[in-house]
Amino acid sequence: MNDYSVLVALHLLGASVWVGGHLVLSFAVLPRALRARDPAIVRDFEAGFERIGIPALLLQVVTGILLALRWAPDVASWFSPDSPQERLVLAKLATLGLTMLLALHARLRLIPNLGPGNLRFLAVHIALVTLLGLVFLVLGVAIRTGATL
Numbered sequence: 176m177n178d179y180s181v182l183v184a185l186h187l188l189g190a191s192v193w194v195g196g197h198l199v200l201s202f203a204v205l206p207r208a209l210r211a212r213d214p215a216i217v218r219d220f221e222a223g224f225e226r227i228g229i230p231a232l233l234l235q236v237v238t239g240i241l242l243a244l245r246w247a248p249d250v251a252s253w254f255s256p257d258s259p260q261e262r263l264v265l266a267k268l269a270t271l272g273l274t275m276l277l278a279l280h281a282r283l284r285l286i287p288n289l290g291p292g293n294l295r296f297l298a299v300h301i302a303l304v305t306l307l308g309l310v311f312l313v314l315g316v317a318i319r320t321g322a323t324l
């Protein structure tokens with residue numbers, strides 16, 4: 176394995192944890208919490224998932240930036256893109272920004288005030304973060320396969 180293979184393997188490991196964890200949360204844990212009107216079900220899952228979910232997202236940022244440098248070595252070009260790869264890198268950075276805004280909003284506003292009455296807001300929130308995870312994945316595959324944006 177060369178450096179590039181190691182980077183892609185680590186990036187795919189982080190992607191499995193982040194996207195897989197959010198799919199389990201959206202399709203298994205959240206429906207159970209909504210049926211029982213019990214936010215503790217989501218809170219318990221989050222407490223366990225955070226321990227590998229946050230390191231996985233950090234791994235994505237580090238390996239993602241190193242991979243992006245291979246496709247578009249000039250960082251300035253990420254922010255004024257004119258190749259498909261540069262546009263896709265910028266789209267991934269925008270997806271990261273949105274994911275971080277949602278995460279901050281959840282930590283500071285939603286989770287501290289969570290109760291049976293506002294579980295629906297949490298559901299929308301979880302659906303959006305899961306959707307953004309899938310957007311990350313599709314954009315990443317597009318970079319390698321040459322799909323354009």
Ligand code: HEM
Pocket residue numbers: 183186187189190191193194232235236238239240242243244246264267268271308311312313314315316318319
């Ligand atoms: C949770 C966040 C992320 C997920 C789930 C994710 C997922 C993926 C997936 C599934 C691939 C396809 C790998 C392949 O075809 O080889 C990929 C590729 C890629 N991702 Fe990400 N990614 C994430 C974050 C990022 C970030 C923050 C960046 C930084 C800009 C980034 C940059 C890249 C690049 C440049 C590639 C192309 C790698 C290559 O094939 O050479 N990713 N990503």
